[in-house]
Amino acid sequence: xxxxxxxxxxxxxxxxxxxxxxxxxxxxxxxxxxxxxxxxxxxxxxxxxxxxxxxxxxxxxxxxxxxxxxxxxxxxxxxxxxxxxxxxxxxxxxxxxxxxxxxxxxxxxxxxxxxxxxxxxxxxxxxxxxxxxxxxxxxxxxxxxxxxxxxxxxxxxxxxxxxxxxxxxxxxxxxxxxxxxxxxxxxxxxxxx
Amino acid sequence: xxxxxxxxxxxxxxxxxxxxxxxxxxxxxxxxxxxxxxxxxxxxxxxxxxxxxxxxxxxxxxxxxxxxxxxxxxxxxxxxxxxxxxxxxxxxxxxxxxxxxxxxxxxxxxxxxxxxxxxxxxxxxxxxxxxxxxxxxxxxxxxxxxxxxxxxxxxxxxxxxxxxxxxxxxxxxxxxxxxxxxxxxxxxxxxxxxxxxxxxxxxxxxxxxxxxxxxxxxxxxxxxxxxxxxxxxxxxxxxxxxxxxxxxxxxxxxxxxxxxxxxxxxxxxxxxxxxxxxxxxxxxxxxxxxxxxxxxxxxxxxxxxxxxxxxxxxxxxxxxxxxxxxxxxxxxxxxxxxxxxxxxxxxxxxxxxxxxxxxxxxxxxxxxxxxxxxxxxxxxxxxxxxxxxxxxxxxxxxxxxxxxxxxxxxxxxxxxxxxxxxxxxxxxxxxxxxxxxxxxxxxxxxxxxxxxxxxxxxxxxxxxxxxxxxxxxxxxxxxxxxxxxxxxxxxxxxxxxxxxxxxxxxxxxxxxxxxxxxxxxxxxxxxxxxxxxxxxxxxxxxxxxxxxxxxxxxxxxxxxxxxxxxxxxxxxxxxxxxxxxxxxxxxxxxxxxxxxxxxxxxxxxxxxxxxxxxxxxxxxxxxxxxxxxxxxxxxxxxxx
Numbered sequence: 001x002x003x004x005x006x007x008x009x010x011x012x013x014x015x016x017x018x019x020x021x022x023x024x025x026x027x028x029x030x031x032x033x034x035x036x037x038x039x040x041x042x043x044x045x046x047x048x049x050x051x052x053x054x055x056x057x058x059x060x061x062x063x064x065x066x067x068x069x070x071x072x073x074x075x076x077x078x079x080x081x082x083x084x085x086x087x088x089x090x091x092x093x094x095x096x097x098x099x100x101x102x103x104x105x106x107x108x109x110x111x112x113x114x115x116x117x118x119x120x121x122x123x124x125x126x127x128x129x130x131x132x133x134x135x136x137x138x139x140x141x142x143x144x145x146x147x148x149x150x151x152x153x154x155x156x157x158x159x160x161x162x163x164x165x166x167x168x169x170x171x172x173x174x175x176x177x178x179x180x181x182x183x184x185x186x187x188x189x190x191x192x193x
Numbered sequence: 194x195x196x197x198x199x200x201x202x203x204x205x206x207x208x209x210x211x212x213x214x215x216x217x218x219x220x221x222x223x224x225x226x227x228x229x230x231x232x233x234x235x236x237x238x239x240x241x242x243x244x245x246x247x248x249x250x251x252x253x254x255x256x257x258x259x260x261x262x263x264x265x266x267x268x269x270x271x272x273x274x275x276x277x278x279x280x281x282x283x284x285x286x287x288x289x290x291x292x293x294x295x296x297x298x299x300x301x302x303x304x305x306x307x308x309x310x311x312x313x314x315x316x317x318x319x320x321x322x323x324x325x326x327x328x329x330x331x332x333x334x335x336x337x338x339x340x341x342x343x344x345x346x347x348x349x350x351x352x353x354x355x356x357x358x359x360x361x362x363x364x365x366x367x368x369x370x371x372x373x374x375x376x377x378x379x380x381x382x383x384x385x386x387x388x389x390x391x392x393x394x395x396x397x398x399x400x401x402x403x404x405x406x407x408x409x410x411x412x413x414x415x416x417x418x419x420x421x422x423x424x425x426x427x428x429x430x431x432x433x434x435x436x437x438x439x440x441x442x443x444x445x446x447x448x449x450x451x452x453x454x455x456x457x458x459x460x461x462x463x464x465x466x467x468x469x470x471x472x473x474x475x476x477x478x479x480x481x482x483x484x485x486x487x488x489x490x491x492x493x494x495x496x497x498x499x500x501x502x503x504x505x506x507x508x509x510x511x512x513x514x515x516x517x518x519x520x521x522x523x524x525x526x527x528x529x530x531x532x533x534x535x536x537x538x539x540x541x542x543x544x545x546x547x548x549x550x551x552x553x554x555x556x557x558x559x560x561x562x563x564x565x566x567x568x569x570x571x572x573x574x575x576x577x578x579x580x581x582x583x584x585x586x587x588x589x590x591x592x593x594x595x596x597x598x599x600x601x602x603x604x605x606x607x608x609x610x611x612x613x614x615x616x617x618x619x620x621x622x623x624x625x626x627x628x629x630x631x632x633x634x635x636x637x638x639x640x641x642x643x644x645x646x647x648x649x650x651x652x653x654x655x656x657x658x659x660x661x662x663x664x665x666x667x668x669x670x671x672x673x674x675x676x677x678x679x680x681x682x683x684x685x686x687x688x689x690x691x692x693x694x695x696x697x698x699x700x701x702x703x704x705x706x707x708x709x710x711x712x713x714x715x716x717x718x719x720x721x722x723x724x725x726x727x728x729x730x731x732x733x734x735x736x737x738x739x740x741x742x743x744x745x746x747x748x749x750x751x752x753x754x755x756x757x758x759x760x761x762x763x764x765x766x767x768x769x770x771x772x773x774x775x776x777x778x779x780x781x782x783x784x785x786x787x788x789x790x791x792x793x794x795x796x797x798x799x800x801x802x803x804x805x806x807x808x809x810x811x812x813x814x815x816x817x818x819x820x821x822x823x824x825x826x827x828x829x830x831x832x833x
Contacts, residue, residue: 018274046353062739066785075349085350092796110821112796114342116681133351133359136344136819164344164803164817166357191788 028184029150031155033177043169046082050074055176057095059184059192064096069111088116089137089161103147104180107157111139116161137163145179153179194273218629218647220244220304224326229735229745231782231795233339233366233820234387234643236290238302240780242798243705243749244689245306245319245730248814250452251396251460253286253389253410255316258725261285261454262338263573263681266608266623274418274431275324276312277472280511283464285449285610289321289616295649297335297518297826308604308625310571310586313517313530313555317625325418328372328379334494335371340364341820344803351541358397363387363820367442375421387412390614391450393769393813399663399670400459404762411440411447415469424474426482438453438463438497442635448497452708457661457759458706461497466490466597481520484530487688488513506541517555521808522560531555559695565592575609582607598633608651612832621679626650639695644715645688648712650737652682656721659758661811663769670762670811683714685722699738707733720757728752741790744783751776764811769811776806798831 037049054071070090079086091113097105115137120166125131143157155177164182222238230241237248239255246258259268262803272292274282281287303322305311311320341363347356365388372381389410391397416433437449448461470492476485491655492509517530524783551577561567571586584606591599603629631645660673687709695701707729711719730750737743755771762769786793797820801805806815 034801047349061742063742079353081348082354085349112798115348115818119349119352130351133346134342134816135346135348135360136342140824163348163350165350166345166360167347167355169348169351176206193787 002133007117007118007161026183026189027060028063028188029056029060029067029153029179031056031177031179033155033161033175035073035173035175037073037171039170039172041170042167043171044078046077046079047075047084048078048150049171050076052087052173054089054177058093058095058179061192064094067093067095069113083119083122085099085120086100086118088118090114090116091137091139097145100144105145107141107143107145107155109139109141109157111137111159113137135163135165137161141175144174151180151181155179216512217714218244218305218307218309220306221303222302224297224300225735227745228784229301229782230277230747230780231745231784231797231822232296233341233364233797233822234290235292235294235296236288238289239670240731240749240778241731242304242752243302243729246709246725248809248812250390250734250809251354251389251393251450252815253290254286254450254452255290256286256452256454259318262656262721262724263651264654264657265621265653266317266625266651268608269610270321271314271316273312273320273322274470275420275472276322277429277431277470277486278314278488278513279468279470280488280513281466281467281468282508283462283492283494283509286451288469290387290389291412291414291435291437292323293385293416293435293593294323294325295335295337295368295381295382295385296339296786297824298328298370298372298381298383298418300324300325307627307629307647308584308606310555310557310573310584310609313515313528313532313557313573315553315575315584315609318611320622321477325381326376326729327420328381330374331829333372333828334823334825336829337368337371337822338824339366339820339822341797341818344819345816354385358392358394360392360394360816362390362392363818366791372443376648379420381416383414383416383419385412385414386440388447391447393808395457395811395813396450398768399457399668399811400461409446409447410437410449411443411445412437413441426473428474429470429472431470432541433466433468435466435468436464443750446498448500451827455657455659455706457659459670463497464492464494464495466492472791480522481518483521484515484517486513486515486517486532491517492574496597504542505630508537508539510537511535512606525559527556527558529554529556552576562693566590567592573606575607577609582609584609596635598635600629600631600633602629604625604629618786619657621653623654624652641693643689643691647689648684649686650682650684651718652680654681654718655679656681658717660761661759662761663764665764673761678715678717678787680719681715681721683718683722685709685725686712700734700736702732702734707728719724720755723755723757726754728750740788742784744781746782747778747780749778749780751778756810768814770807771810773807773810776804777802778804778806791826791828793822793824794822795824797822 032055052071052073056069058065058067074085075085075087091111093111094119095109097107097109099105114134117133119131125182139159139161141157141159145155147153157175159173161171205265236255246257247255249255257268261267269285272286274289283610301324304581305320308317345358345360351601367386370383414435419430421428436570439446450459450464470488473485482833490511492766495506512535515530515532517529532553536549537546539546555573557571559569567590586604588602608623608625628648634642656678660672665673689707691705693703709725710727711722733747735745752775759771762771780799781801782797783794784795799818800815803817
């Protein structure tokens with residue numbers, strides 16, 4: 001009970017502090033990057049992760065950056081009975097950044113979405129339902145972003161991914177990406193507001 | 194104890210008391226509440242109604258914990274639309290998830306949860322009145338698509354030694370509403386298509402013999418809601434067609450399920466229902482009104498096309514008509530109404546039909562004895578084929594000043610069945626008395642406090658004590674023996690405290706606490722009502738930091754529940770339990786609007802802490818579930 005009250009108090013403080021006026025959505029960010037899974041746990045007895053690729057669409061909002069992302073990563077089986085699969089992660093994202101030095105910012109973020117497992121068909125899959133599994137997943141990420149130009153940035157981030165399968169899956173990633181920023185055209189700005 | 198309560202009530206009534214028809218048990222949900230929690234189906238409102246004691250075995254159908262508890266006093270859920278009864282439900286049970294109204298077209302929902310009389314309608318259980326919005330001018334469209342996924346799937350481990358069954362995927366739920374609005378005439382057409390999973394291991398564990406077609410329930414519903422102003426007054430019409438089993442859209446079949454409490458198992462079936470509810474208010478002059486309501490419902494339920502269980506086949510026709518006269522002046526009002534209900538319930542397996550004529554008479558009077566002291570008396574007499582009974586409510590409201598208000602009401606009479614034919618109700622009349630004390634303090638527009646004490650006494654109850662066990666080899670739930678307890682009586686007491694506060698312009702939060710327990714009565718009564726959680730805590734935050742972003746966080750705590758008839762049900766795998774441990778449920782919802790609110794995208798997470806949540810000893814467990822909802826709302830897109 002004490003814990004709950006504590007959480008509620010923190011939440012209220014955070015919510016209260018976010019009570020500021022809305023600024024206009026103006027900048028759009030599109031990122032492309034590569035990622036690598038670097039941790040080892042039970043999951044890695046069965047599968048070995050390859051290099052993954054991903055892309056994100058983000059737009060500025062008074063609360064931070066909001067948007068969506070998609071990534072794909074190959075997982076090859078290490079034991080015969082398991083199945084290799086492509087892990088496709090599609091998610092909503094939230095990012096907030098804090099300026100460190102002139103062109104460098106610290107990024108903190110949270111993703112929530114679906115992690116899809118697309119299994120290789122070795123000829124033993126009997127129905128399409130057996131080919132795909134989906135599960136809810138969240139990510140917490142942090143990293144650095146460096147603007148080397150008015151509209152281009154490079155991002156180096158690390159993320160913790162929790163996939164809510166019955167036997168939970170926890171993956172850590174290292175991401176390196178390029179971000180292109182531009183002003184939203186009027187119609188897109190209207191749409192996002 | 195009972196005597197003391199009655200004496201206290203009578204003393205209070207004689208000495209000063211006040212009167213008011215809206216006592217503390219009334220809850221009004223506004224459309225903004227629905228928007229904050231972002232409904233995927235109508236029954237999601239139960240998640241913010243801690244006042245109601247409900248159970249669900251699958252998260253899709255909800256029943257009152259008192260619903261079929263006592264054999265001769267069923268206290269089920271009834272649904273009204275714009276104050277007119279709908280007789281919506283199959284075999285006593287109204288599944289709110291399947292009520293064919295788009296949540297966005299609802300203005301407010303009125304809920305009463307103690308035996309009551311509401312607009313001349315009697316309810317012994319939970320009454321839900323859905324008040325629809327006046328649609329925007331000219332032609333508008335709303336399209337909603339929602340889907341959800343319960344966590345706990347095997348994922349890639351399905352091809353390893355960690356294999357486990359897939360768990361529930363909710364939806365997709367598709368809702369399309371088109372409306373036309375003008376000054377004198379409004380028309381709303383809605384279509385709902387729902388898919389609900391039947392893959393929970395707790396359910397599959399006991400109904401292996403049934404073929405669960407595609408492991409899903411398919412439901413489609415159409416409704417037409419029209420309102421018009423004429424020279425005589427206001428007219429409302431609600432007509433609906435609902436169907437389960439074979440989907441209207443697509444080819445997949447999914448039998449509906451009904452949980453039979455007496456058997457503790459599901460029966461797969463399919464049904465077709467027609468509803469017609471018309472409410473007409475004729476203004477005689479400034480003070481006098483005449484209301485003419487007509488409600489007709491027809492439900493045809495059949496066994497699932499892949500099942501051989503013929504016991505469920507039935508046709509149910511209900512006709513309900515009511516005429517009311519009402520006089521209201523500033524400090525005085527009265528009204529009388531007479532209604533007639535006819536039911537023909539035809540179970541095909543027995544070749545005999547059950548016909549009932551239910552005439553009833555209702556009267557009310559309200560008056561002031563002081564400027565700030567209001568009294569309301571409601572009275573209903575109802576006759577059935579072989580029994581008749583009375584129920585009355587004396588309600589008093591004393592407004593001390595602008596900030597403080599005190600109310601007390603006494604309800605007493607027969608506990609009738611809410612809707613039509615009951616599989617439970619015998620010929621013995623059960624009686625109920627409720628004493629409801631409430632205090633309301635309104636500090637400002639931003640803060641209010643509600644507190645109250647309710648005493649509910651029930652007597653002459655019949656209880657069938659079953660002894661359910663799980664038959665492992667047979668894979669079914671068996672009832673070892675039934676003991677009949679007659680003339681059971683007991684008193685329950687509850688007190689509650691509710692605090693509402695608007696902390697900032699864009700942030701409001703509410704806290705609700707309730708303690709409920711049996712106070713006196715037979716030992717068996719005390720054991721029976723141990724299924725009602727003694728302590729309930731509910732806390733909600735609604736937050737809208739920007740005009741295009743809003744969210745809610747709700748916390749619901751419910752204490753231990755002990756189910757007497759399931760005392761020997763515990764299974765090794767933990768799926769069936771005799772005691773439901775206390776649980777904490779946290780739900781989160783975030784909605785982002787796009788294009789000036791024309792498009793909305795919502796993400797909802799139910800059971801954020803992924804606690805084990807189970808609402809019935811043999812019901813499913815609800816793990817963390819993620820919902821996604823997309824909505825396009827195009828108001829006044831075409832002008833005529």
